[in-house]
Amino acid sequence: MPRQLFEYDPPERFVAGTIGEPGARAFYLQATAFGRTTTVALEKGQVAALADRVEDLLDEVVRRTAGTAAVPAVAPADLDDDGPLELPVTEEFRVGTMALAWDADTEQLVVEAQALVEDDEAAEEPLSDDDSPEGPDLLRVRMSGAAGRAFAKRAKALVASGRPACPFCGLPLDPGGHICPRANGYRR
Numbered sequence: 001m002p003r004q005l006f007e008y009d010p011p012e013r014f015v016a017g018t019i020g021e022p023g024a025r026a027f028y029l030q031a032t033a034f035g036r037t038t039t040v041a042l043e044k045g046q047v048a049a050l051a052d053r054v055e056d057l058l059d060e061v062v063r064r065t066a067g068t069a070a071v072p073a074v075a076p077a078d079l080d081d082d083g084p085l086e087l088p089v090t091e092e093f094r095v096g097t098m099a100l101a102w103d104a105d106t107e108q109l110v111v112e113a114q115a116l117v118e119d120d121e122a123a124e125e126p127l128s129d130d131d132s133p134e135g136p137d138l139l140r141v142r143m144s145g146a147a148g149r150a151f152a153k154r155a156k157a158l159v160a161s162g163r164p165a166c167p168f169c170g171l172p173l174d175p176g177g178h179i180c181p182r183a184n185g186y187r188r
Contacts, residue, residue: 006038009142016155017085022163042095051155071145079150109148113139
């Protein structure tokens with residue numbers, strides 16, 4: 001199938017965002033540059049994993065370069081982005097596979113999100129460096145280390161802003177409460 005390649009080098013904005021109320025939210029990655037916006041859907045766990053891995057990768061870059069890389073230890077305050085997703089949200093594809101890399105030549109973080117594929121053989125193929133015209137759709141974003149830190153900070157806050165956890169069982173609490181499996185029909 002012909003591949004759509006959505007490339008942002010660098011984006012004006014790259015954020016994780018949601019639509020809906022906690023418990024029924026849809027999660028998205030959105031990249032914007034030069035008047036165009038690409039939005040892809042993904043799961044909450046994928047957002048959490050991506051944020052964690054971005055932080056880990058940037059920490060490793062700082063460690064290996066002994067602090068000489070242009071990667072700040074924390075997200076710069078001037079890059080904070082608490083704005084909503086650009087509307088209308090038009091999902092290009094649902095993310096299946098994601099990849100991260102550090103391009104030492106350009107000192108940029110590279111985030112790739114590939115469309116979910118149903119075919120088992122295609123799902124086993126790793127993301128490739130070539131821009132083949134065939135294959136699943138791909139969103140590729142190149143950004144500075146500082147922008148990567150800001151992305152991870154927002155994504156972690158987004159994931160944490162969901163429903164609070166039950167103090168007894170750890171499952172999410174709905175606004176009307178929930179049936180706690182730890183209660184098991186009796187009170188202590």
